[in-house]
Amino acid sequence: MAAPGAALDDFGGAEAHADYAGAARRNRGFRAGKSVASYLVLVLFALIAVGPFVYLLSPSLRQSYELFTYPPQWIPHTVYWGNFGRVLHETSYYRWGLNTFIFATAVTLITLVLDTLAGYAFARLRFAGRTALFALVISTLMIPTAAIIAPLYIMISRLPAWTHAGVNTYLGLILPMVCSPLGVFMMRQFISTLPEGLVEAARLDGASEFQIFRRIVLPLIKPAIVVLGIFTFMMQWVNFLWPLVITTTDSMKTLTVGVASLQGQFVTDWGVISAAAVMTMAPVIVVFLIFQRWFVQASMAGALKQ
Amino acid sequence: MSAEETEAAWNRLTLSPDQFRRASSRYRRRRGSAAYLFILPYFIPFLAFLVVPVFWSIWLSFNKGGILDSPHFVGLQNWREIAGDTELTGSIKNTAIYAVEAILLVFTLALLLALLLNRYRKGSNVFKLALYVPLLAPAVLVGLIWQFVTNYDFGLFNLILTSLGFGRVNIFGNGTLALLTIVFAEVWRGLGFWTLYFLASLQSVPEELLDAARVDGAKGVQRFRRVTIPMLRPMLLFAAVIAIIANFQVFDTVYVLTQGGPYQSTSTLVWFIWKRLFQFQQTGQGYAAAVLLLGIILVLTAISFWLLGSRRRHERAA
Numbered sequence: 001m002a003a004p005g006a007a008l009d010d011f012g013g014a015e016a017h018a019d020y021a022g023a024a025r026r027n028r029g030f031r032a033g034k035s036v037a038s039y040l041v042l043v044l045f046a047l048i049a050v051g052p053f054v055y056l057l058s059p060s061l062r063q064s065y066e067l068f069t070y071p072p073q074w075i076p077h078t079v080y081w082g083n084f085g086r087v088l089h090e091t092s093y094y095r096w097g098l099n100t101f102i103f104a105t106a107v108t109l110i111t112l113v114l115d116t117l118a119g120y121a122f123a124r125l126r127f128a129g130r131t132a133l134f135a136l137v138i139s140t141l142m143i144p145t146a147a148i149i150a151p152l153y154i155m156i157s158r159l160p161a162w163t164h165a166g167v168n169t170y171l172g173l174i175l176p177m178v179c180s181p182l183g184v185f186m187m188r189q190f191i192s193t194l195p196e197g198l199v200e201a202a203r204l205d206g207a208s209e210f211q212i213f214r215r216i217v218l219p220l221i222k223p224a225i226v227v228l229g230i231f232t233f234m235m236q237w238v239n240f241l242w243p244l245v246i247t248t249t250d251s252m253k254t255l256t257v258g259v260a261s262l263q264g265q266f267v268t269d270w271g272v273i274s275a276a277a278v279m280t281m282a283p284v285i286v287v288f289l290i291f292q293r294w295f296v297q298a299s300m301a302g303a304l305k306q
Numbered sequence: 307m308s309a310e311e312t313e314a315a316w317n318r319l320t321l322s323p324d325q326f327r328r329a330s331s332r333y334r335r336r337r338g339s340a341a342y343l344f345i346l347p348y349f350i351p352f353l354a355f356l357v358v359p360v361f362w363s364i365w366l367s368f369n370k371g372g373i374l375d376s377p378h379f380v381g382l383q384n385w386r387e388i389a390g391d392t393e394l395t396g397s398i399k400n401t402a403i404y405a406v407e408a409i410l411l412v413f414t415l416a417l418l419l420a421l422l423l424n425r426y427r428k429g430s431n432v433f434k435l436a437l438y439v440p441l442l443a444p445a446v447l448v449g450l451i452w453q454f455v456t457n458y459d460f461g462l463f464n465l466i467l468t469s470l471g472f473g474r475v476n477i478f479g480n481g482t483l484a485l486l487t488i489v490f491a492e493v494w495r496g497l498g499f500w501t502l503y504f505l506a507s508l509q510s511v512p513e514e515l516l517d518a519a520r521v522d523g524a525k526g527v528q529r530f531r532r533v534t535i536p537m538l539r540p541m542l543l544f545a546a547v548i549a550i551i552a553n554f555q556v557f558d559t560v561y562v563l564t565q566g567g568p569y570q571s572t573s574t575l576v577w578f579i580w581k582r583l584f585q586f587q588q589t590g591q592g593y594a595a596a597v598l599l600l601g602i603i604l605v606l607t608a609i610s611f612w613l614l615g616s617r618r619r620h621e622r623a624a
Contacts, residue, residue: 038422039429045419046436049498052451053439055462059454067460071469114348121344133345140356142607144555146576147600150583150593151362152355154372179352209340238444240558241576245584256446260562263450274454277447284442292435299441299499300506 053281060084060278064271083275092250093276096258103173103243103254104236110178111232112225119187120213124199134188137181145241152176153245168252173243177236183228190224191217230291230298237284255280360600367597370590373583384590393570394595397578404489404574405553409546412493416500421530423501424508434505437498445495449562452491456563481571484564488572491559500545507541508534540613540620547610551603575599 059067060083062076087093121127122134145152156165156172165171194217202212218225243254253261259276262269288295321329367384369377388394419437423430440448455462456477464474477483511534519529557576560566566573566581573581579599582592 035426038426042419042422042426042430042433045415045497046433048494049437049440052455052494056451056454059460072460072465114351118345118348121341125341125344127341130341133349136357137352139607140352140360142551142603142610143356143360144576144599144603146555146557146579147596147603148356148359148363149579150366150373150589150596151359153583154362155354155359175351176355179348179354179356181352181356184348209344213344234442238446240444240446240561241580244561245580256444256558259450260446263453263562270454270457270460273450277450280447281443285439288439288442289435292438295442296434296438296502299438300502 053285056274056278056281058274059271060274062271064269067270080271083271084279086269086272087276087279091262091272091276092253092258093279095251096253096255099170099173099252100237100255102170103239104233106170106174107177107236108229108232110174111180111183112229114178115180115183115187115228116218116221116225117213118184120191120217122184122188123191124196124217125209137184141181141185149241149245152242156246168247168249172246173252173254177239177242180232180235183232186228187221187224190221194220226294227298230294234295234298363593363600364597366593367590369593372593373587373589377589380590384594388591388594388598391591393573394578394591396570397573397575398598400485400572401554401556401574404485404492404556405550407486407489408492408496408553409549411489412496412500413542413546413549415493416497416504419497419501420504420508423505434498434502437501439498440495441498443495445491445558446562448491448495449559452487452494452559452563456487478564479568481568484568484572488556488559488563491563492553492556496549500549503545504538507538511537540616544610544613547606547613551606551610554599554602554606575602 058074058076061079061081062073063080063082066073066076118137122130122137156176157167159165159172163171165175198216198220199212202216207215238256239254240256240260243257244260247253247257250258250261259273259280262273262276366372366377368379368381370380370384371377419433423433443451453461456464458464458474458476458478461477463477467474475483477487515533515537516529519533524532555576556574557580560572560574560577564572566577575595576599579592579595582588582595
């Protein structure tokens with residue numbers, strides 16, 4: 001606190017100075033205490049955030065009945081790998097993982113193509129009805145799947161066989177999830193920030209609109225594509241309600257639906273559930289640690305761009 | 307290049323007004339139709355899977371059947387039925403209680419953590435990463451993980467209680483506690499997101515304002531109350547509406563943790579819709595409740611846009 005010190009230099013004698021020094025010392029002590037307390041709070045919440053994942057390892061490496069012994073044996077005497085074996089061999093875990101990967105990847109790729117094209121048109125092209133159509137997109141921004149799940153189910157389940165879409169098909173799972181208004185909105189916002197001169201210059205050089213999009217705009221919006229890609233993939237990776245409704249056979253379930261179905265399938269086997277949870281989270285956490293910067297941007301993009 | 311040559315070249319390049327009009331309208335037409343080609347691939351699924359289902363949903367609310375058989379028109383019967391359905395009113399009440407509790411708790415904690423991370427930058431990246439990890443988990447997994455904390459026999463919570471000499475608590479036998487468990491699961495999952503959101507908001511508060519307040523002798527708490535909070539208010543309000551919209555759709559954790567029990571005390575609006583549509587085949591009531599959800603979300607969306615607009619107007623005026 002320099003300002004009061006300067007004031008004291010001007011007015012006060014030695015006595016005031018000593019007072020001030022004491023106050024500053026106390027203040028320093030107080031501030032050190034405060035920062036220690038602050039870091040303790042941060043550490044506490046970091047532990048609360050990560051702790052459950054670490055704690056999950058314990059039941060996954062023990063026999064299920066050991067969960068019910070008291071006092072609890074946090075760290076197993078002998079490591080039991082059987083839970084992981086049972087997840088892999090007694091459930092369709094591989095298949096669920098594959099389904100989730102196909103579902104989330106397909107939705108992400110289709111969304112990226114559709115949303116960058118539409119975002120570019122809304123940001124840089126003039127056409128009749130542009131404002132009205134964009135308003136329509138924006139007004140559907142928040143519509144929850146739950147509110148339209150009945151028509152979606154009826155539509156998909158009644159599609160004729162030649163479409164290869166229906167209940168328990170990949171197309172049926174994927175198609176209704178590919179029209180995210182948020183993606184179009186994000187892309188429009190991002191492309192609007194590009195300098196208009198670039199596009200104009202290419203246009204004067206005689207490039208077609210698609211060439212401009214492909215050669216000029218696409219290379220410049222790579223960061224936005226990565227962010228929207230991760231965001232979309234994450235949205236589908238955690239998606240539960242739609243896969244729950246549109247898949248009924250075990251072999252078409254996604255990981256979320258499959259792992260949820262482990263509960264109470266037999267008498268709930270908590271060792272198996274914790275092993276499945278560990279197997280599901282471990283790869284995601286590794287990918288996250290590698291690409292952390294992009295993840296954080298992706299999750300913020302949904303909220304902050306607005 | 308001689309003057310004549312230059313002029314000849316210029317004449318070749320310039321168009322007569324008539325030529326120009328024709329060329330430019332041809333150009334604009336081409337560009338305009340190109341634009342429709344750009345938006346068409348998006349608009350086909352957008353209309354088919356979002357816009358049409360909204361109107362279809364509204365129409366279905368005047369019908370019964372439809373999931374397994376064809377729908378038949380029943381007029382306002384569904385709406386009359388759900389108007390007197392205590393399970394629905396209970397579900398809406400539970401959802402509202404859940405949303406308020408979850409948002410108050412997560413906003414308070416997130417604001418606190420954001421303030422700390424904003425003040426103490428050393429090592430803050432590690433904390434940010436740790437707080438973010440729960441966001442990677444699907445809500446279904448969060449619910450299952452939460453079982454290991456709340457289970458009667460082996461949950462961490464009950465183990466702590468017994469080791470302290472208290473009796474065990476059957477959390478899922480008590481409506482209030484069961485709902486709180488779902489609240490905590492959501493708070494745990496969402497805390498990282500809201501902390502980062504508020505941190506970004508805090509960093510947008512102009513440093514000069516805080517400095518000015520400091521020079522005027524405002525203490526830390528005063529600066530927070532008189533400068534930071536008023537600056538954050540528009541963002542907080544907007545965040546609250548977004549959070550209400552998100553929390554009104556709670557379903558996954560209910561599905562794995564409580565299945566709406568005990569005695570429907572954790573039944574939420576989406577749980578009600580799903581159960582009536584796909585479990586009980588009481589589709590009419592499910593349709594009407596879905597339209598109710600749609601209405602609630604649309605009103606909230608309108609409020610959030612209005613808030614954004616007033617923030618823009620405010621910023622422009624300032």
